[in-house]
Amino acid sequence: MAASEDVTLLTFGDLMRVPGTYSSLSQERAMGRDIRVITSPLDALEVAVREPERRIIFFGVGFETTSPAIAAAVKEAKTRGISNFYLISSQRLIPPAMKALLSSGNVKIDGFILPGHVSVIIGREPYSFISSEFSLTGVITGFEALDILEGIYMLLCQYNEGRSEIEIQYKRAVRKEGNPLALKIMNEVFKPVSARWRGLGMIPESGIVLREELKEMDAAEVFNVPYEDRPDPPGCLCGEILQGFKSPPECPLFGTRCVPQDPVGPCMVSSEGSCAAFYKYGG
Amino acid sequence: MKEKNILLAHGAGGKLSHDIVTKLFLPFLENELLSALDDSAVIPIERSRLAFTTDSYVVKPLFFPGGDIGRLSICGTVNDLAMVGARPLGISASFILEEGLSMEILERVLSSIKNAAMEADVMVVAGDTKVVEHGAAEGLFITTSGVGIVLEGVDIKSSRATPGDVIIISGSIGDHEIGILLARGEFSLKGEIKSDCAPLNNLVQKMLKECPEIHVMRDPTRGGLGTVLWEIANASDVGVVVDEEKIIVSEEVRGVCDLLGFDPYYLANEGKLVAFVPREDAERVLEVMKTDPLGRESVIIGKVVDENRRKVLLKTHIGGHRILEPLSSVQFPRIC
Numbered sequence: 001m002a003a004s005e006d007v008t009l010l011t012f013g014d015l016m017r018v019p020g021t022y023s024s025l026s027q028e029r030a031m032g033r034d035i036r037v038i039t040s041p042l043d044a045l046e047v048a049v050r051e052p053e054r055r056i057i058f059f060g061v062g063f064e065t066t067s068p069a070i071a072a073a074v075k076e077a078k079t080r081g082i083s084n085f086y087l088i089s090s091q092r093l094i095p096p097a098m099k100a101l102l103s104s105g106n107v108k109i110d111g112f113i114l115p116g117h118v119s120v121i122i123g124r125e126p127y128s129f130i131s132s133e134f135s136l137t138g139v140i141t142g143f144e145a146l147d148i149l150e151g152i153y154m155l156l157c158q159y160n161e162g163r164s165e166i167e168i169q170y171k172r173a174v175r176k177e178g179n180p181l182a183l184k185i186m187n188e189v190f191k192p193v194s195a196r197w198r199g200l201g202m203i204p205e206s207g208i209v210l211r212e213e214l215k216e217m218d219a220a221e222v223f224n225v226p227y228e229d230r231p232d233p234p235g236c237l238c239g240e241i242l243q244g245f246k247s248p249p250e251c252p253l254f255g256t257r258c259v260p261q262d263p264v265g266p267c268m269v270s271s272e273g274s275c276a277a278f279y280k281y282g283g
Numbered sequence: 284m285k286e287k288n289i290l291l292a293h294g295a296g297g298k299l300s301h302d303i304v305t306k307l308f309l310p311f312l313e314n315e316l317l318s319a320l321d322d323s324a325v326i327p328i329e330r331s332r333l334a335f336t337t338d339s340y341v342v343k344p345l346f347f348p349g350g351d352i353g354r355l356s357i358c359g360t361v362n363d364l365a366m367v368g369a370r371p372l373g374i375s376a377s378f379i380l381e382e383g384l385s386m387e388i389l390e391r392v393l394s395s396i397k398n399a400a401m402e403a404d405v406m407v408v409a410g411d412t413k414v415v416e417h418g419a420a421e422g423l424f425i426t427t428s429g430v431g432i433v434l435e436g437v438d439i440k441s442s443r444a445t446p447g448d449v450i451i452i453s454g455s456i457g458d459h460e461i462g463i464l465l466a467r468g469e470f471s472l473k474g475e476i477k478s479d480c481a482p483l484n485n486l487v488q489k490m491l492k493e494c495p496e497i498h499v500m501r502d503p504t505r506g507g508l509g510t511v512l513w514e515i516a517n518a519s520d521v522g523v524v525v526d527e528e529k530i531i532v533s534e535e536v537r538g539v540c541d542l543l544g545f546d547p548y549y550l551a552n553e554g555k556l557v558a559f560v561p562r563e564d565a566e567r568v569l570e571v572m573k574t575d576p577l578g579r580e581s582v583i584i585g586k587v588v589d590e591n592r593r594k595v596l597l598k599t600h601i602g603g604h605r606i607l608e609p610l611s612s613v614q615f616p617r618i619c
């Protein structure tokens with residue numbers, strides 16, 4: 001899409017390094033494409049207003065944490081009649097993926113440290129299947145070192161006492177009902193669809209795309225880019241590593257073809273990925 | 284080299300910069316003076332030693348809190364000379380000017396060059412100007428080169444770090460890069476963080492007078508403290524341990540880092556130095572550094588060890604150890 005002269009692609013910084021099938025956004029920018037990093041979807045709107053002669057595509061990725069802000073930008077664009085703003089929606093939902101993981105059977109998981117910032121939006125309820133259907137434990141946990149320690153401690157307490165509940169450690173940010181306003185706007189703008197996860201395959205209702213009535217802003221429709229559903233790169237074991245079946249050194253690409261400077265799979269891209277962490281500290 | 288084209292990251296001072304120098308430039312240009320990859324080359328002439336270095340400045344915006352491209356172009360080169368223990372003798376400055384650049388801007392930059400040169404007590408003794416078409420440069424780029432005389436009895440290089448050495452830094456980190464970032468007005472952040480851009484040669488003179496035996500000195504510019512420590516650990520084949528709680532990061536810099544997901548250990552500085560000093564001299568060097576306006580916040584941050592060679596360990600505030608590797612790419616703001 002960015003190959004057109006009049007197109008500006010806006011993205012969160014995380015995506016610049018992520019390898020695509022043929023290239024990365026960093027490499028494409030080096031070849032002269034207009035690709036810019038922003039920190040808020042609302043900044044994308046401002047660019048669209050400032051540069052009306054260009055078509056502005058916002059590459060909207062992320063989980064429930066970022067989706068409400070993306071939804072707000074879309075809604076605002078609609079209200080203000082901004083006609084040169086488009087969205088690529090590559091957003092994912094956490095609970096359906098966890099459900100798929102647990103339903104696959106054969107998992108060796110006793111409990112979950114649940115993501116704090118996603119839970120700020122969705123609250124506690126969407127995780128309830130973890131305890132009610134699978135009798136496992138979960139603690140919604142913050143990101144600081146002490147949060148994680150307390151989260152683990154709470155999981156261990158549940159385990160020792162034979163309880164399986166969804167508890168909140170990250171109380172200073174998470175309410176059990178989540179953020180109803182954010183959920184409402186997400187629901188107004190997006191609808192759930194089946195989506196592919198690297199290493200996990202297609203998961204029903206785990207992605208969100210623009211609703212029918214907003215499809216004039218859907219970059220995939222407007223720019224008519226053919227979408228190929230590609231399999232994971234040969235040899236990459238990210239799926240098995242994500243599910244806990246294999247550890248990073250068991251992957252034939254680990255440390256040779258796949259390194260942090262030149263990642264093949266998602267687990268090697270960011271420093272908190274299991275392969276990237278293992279690469280750095282495992283030896 | 285795997286990349287087929289130059290990326291911004293090749294200029295960021297981290298792993299890719301290191302790779303392009305060692306895998307592309309060195310195979311063509313290698314010689315014993317260049318291969319040391321210190322901040323300046325040290326050339327023996329009869330009974331003394333000449334330090335020689337060059338650097339280009341392409342900063343955007345041209346003016347920022349705490350400095351501008353002119354001040355930067357003098358400080359950067361003076362500091363490269365100072366980091367091998369040299370007293371700067373003269374500097375050359377080449378200007379690439381974009382057609383249409385306002386004379387007023389050029390005058391401001393020149394006035395700033397004059398002031399910085401006076402501060403560093405060095406003369407600009409040669410220069411050149413070229414003008415390129417509109418669009419072929421962004422306002423103005425400057426390249427400065429500098430020569431200096433290495434003080435007698437001084438032998439500072441990245442390969443001299445020795446187990447037992449104490450590591451001192453002359454103040455807080457990250458101010459320059461975050462100052463520039465805010466001045467660019469991107470990310471809708473506002474703040475008044477000033478670049479630390481300053482000539483360090485006077486501070487270095489005082490340190491060397493107190494202790495000519497200093498083993499290593501580097502100014503952590505692009506790539507930041509983390510990358511510089513990694514380069515020294517590798518060049519000297521030693522381990523480096525530094526203490527997170529001792530390293531000063533201002534509240535403002537830390538705030539921006541938290542917001543954008545930057546790591547302060549990889550942010551550029553333009554007026555700070557790291558020195559590896561023999562243990563018995565460390566306290567004296569530290570005291571003399573604190574008497575200089577540019578070293579008032581100097582602090583011991585760690586030491587050189589025999590184990591964990593070629594690794595830099597950061598002791599964290601919760602008692603773990605984090606491995607500091609060279610900056611792997613450009614630090615992009617992150618969302619999670």
